[in-house]
Amino acid sequence: MNEVQDLRWAPHVTVATVVVRDGRLLLVEEAIDGRAVLNQPAGHLEPGESLAAAAVRETLEESGWTVRLTAFIGTYQWTAPDGTSFLRFAYAAEPIAHDPARPLDTGILRALWLDPAELQAEPSRLRSPLVWEVVADFLAGQRHPLSIVKEVA
Numbered sequence: 001m002n003e004v005q006d007l008r009w010a011p012h013v014t015v016a017t018v019v020v021r022d023g024r025l026l027l028v029e030e031a032i033d034g035r036a037v038l039n040q041p042a043g044h045l046e047p048g049e050s051l052a053a054a055a056v057r058e059t060l061e062e063s064g065w066t067v068r069l070t071a072f073i074g075t076y077q078w079t080a081p082d083g084t085s086f087l088r089f090a091y092a093a094e095p096i097a098h099d100p101a102r103p104l105d106t107g108i109l110r111a112l113w114l115d116p117a118e119l120q121a122e123p124s125r126l127r128s129p130l131v132w133e134v135v136a137d138f139l140a141g142q143r144h145p146l147s148i149v150k151e152v153a
Helices: 051-063 116-120 129-139
Strands: 012-021 024-032 035-039 042-044 065-079 085-098 108-114
Touching (some): 012 051, 012 065, 012 129, 024 051, 024 116, 042 051, 051 085, 051 108, 065 129, 085 129
Antiparallel strands (some): 012 024, 012 042, 065 085
């Protein structure tokens, strides 16, 4: 066997959910490196979890909203300035119920609803360029059936 260790590239796999109510987007404000930034409810895929289940779970944990997924928006690849690679799987969802007493994930300052123009007006507050990219695709009507993402047992 070769003495050189077999290192494989392993991007961070994340999910994000675009939730719209009365023309406004559900976002979370989170503290990152001392800054308050905006993101969709989003987070990392956990072992043994489907992408769809992760999207629903992360939305609840970060915003207190229970949602129903309605479509798959797309897959996005991005490398952060520090060299960290991400694969984001984005879903569209409709809000079902809100639990205002539910504690939000560590680092989440609050959940809020913004119209798309308000979000686009603050590019420096976006956690990453993925936030607007996903919203822009959603607003352009990009939707795929949920069945396009298959979990194979």
